[in-house]
């Protein structure tokens with residue numbers, strides 16, 4: 001009998017819980033390419049919770065499909081494509097990056113490296129800023145978006161078009177983020193001492209010697225330059241025109257309600273954070289499903305040796321024939337079977353232990369018990385899947401954050417890195433043998449990391465959903481936001497206060513100095529007068 005009130009309470013409780021944010025309306029402004037792959041996971045999870053999702057996509061979009069069971073889309077007509085959305089551009093960008101990397105250590109390579117990045121980034125920012133203007137200028141669209149009364153605006157601020165739109169529509173803003181247009185996202189909101197927080201492109205870990213810290217400081221300054229002269233100007237023009245000169249896209253980003261950070265500290269080096277940052281690193285992780293029968297048969301045929309899985313991601317699968325031959329020859333030296341996601345000509349040195357595929361079910365094959373090593377370019381999606389399933393990694397980093405990513409894995413003792421520019425059959429074979437060697441600790445370390453990753457009160461994806469619904473329920477999360485971003489730089493660093501202290505100190509020293517001088521003079525003059533009077 002006593003259970004009835006309890007049951008009623010439970011029903012009531014669950015009813016209020018579910019009704020409080022049931023059927024929320026979410027407007028999503030994604031970044032295309034691999035960023036969309038993880039945004040899509042959040043969209044699908046939101047959809048499964050009964051929310052209605054609208055995705056803004058450009059007419060030139062490569063990945064974001066117009067029709068989906070999980071969302072409705074609004075297509076914005078765009079004449080110019082973002083260059084990162086073009087396979088041809090990315091292939092030539094990769095070629096150029098490798099050429100520059102070949103000359104690593106020279107001033108030329110240093111300058112060209114940043115020039116290459118700045119050109120690419122600058123062009124993208126201009127295209128995105130233009131797209132945003134075309135949205136702002138479409139009164140029908142803006143009216144439609146305003147009238148729909150969305151509960152939250154979910155965006156990836158790597159290209160901050162969505163940030164401007166969210167401000168224009170006055171919607172609570174949630175980020176799915178790791179990168180901003182000027183580097184790693186934490187740097188914009190949390191204290192980031194350069195003594196132990198490695199900056200992008202340094203290849204530093206969190207243990208830096210004096211020269212590494214110099215490098216860290218220099219790279220940090222270069223990103224500041226990129227912000228002021230490359231990334232920000234196209235958006236500042238939009239802000240000036242629509243919001244007034246006091247608003248910058250950076251201040252709008254810093255004012256976001258919630259940062260769903262694609263970071264887990266089993267991977268990222270520990271660093272200061274903020275109350276409105278929620279860590280969802282590894283949210284793509286899920287148990288593996290059975291493989292297709294031909295793949296399963298191939299994997300099983302590896303026997304006790306197991307399988308090596310290799311993929312270089314969506315954009316970078318074709319490294320050119322020279323490098324592909326080296327990789328194929330190294331694989332041919334091994335008793336393992338290899339599943340290699342390869343686009344382009346079939347290498348002639350390929351042996352029959354290697355299966356080429358155009359696409360592979362990455363998560364399912366990483367979760368297979370025969371999989372021994374994951375050979376990857378070091379994109380975070382693949383890295384977190386490898387951590388989820390406890391598979392050690394051989395990193396062949398190519399561009400962007402990939403070097404820094406594999407440095408993080410190496411410092412945890414779960415990966416080896418090979419340099420693509422000096423790749424040869426011998427070093428690749430020996431690195432692979434090293435990781436495969438059961439005497440070496442790579443596998444144990446990775447299993448340990450995997451355990452740490454799984455040992456959480458709440459799965460990262462559930463945490464992401466909870467916090468997005470939290471923002472819907474409370475129409476924002478302003479109470480979690482620090483006041484830091486409203487401060488001018490000198491106030492942020494308390495330079496004004498220090499200036500007063502210094503002035504005060506100087507005043508006291510001056511006073512002491514003047515009075516001492518006065519005293520000494522008086523003493524001297526009195527001794528003079530007394531000696532004079534004595535003489536007389």
Ligand SMILES: *[C@@H]1O[C@H](CO)[C@@H](O)[C@H](O)[C@H]1NC(C)=O
Pocket residue numbers: 074077138139140141144
């Ligand atoms: C403005 O937006 C509406 C609604 O999405 C769309 O039908 C129309 O084609 C857009 N106009 C222009 C000029 O892009």
Ligand SMILES: *[C@@H]1O[C@H](CO)[C@@H](O)[C@H](O)[C@H]1NC(C)=O
Pocket residue numbers: 351352353
């Ligand atoms: C693969 O090649 C090896 C020799 O390199 C040969 O012994 C073996 O039979 C071949 N296996 C298949 C399935 O063709």
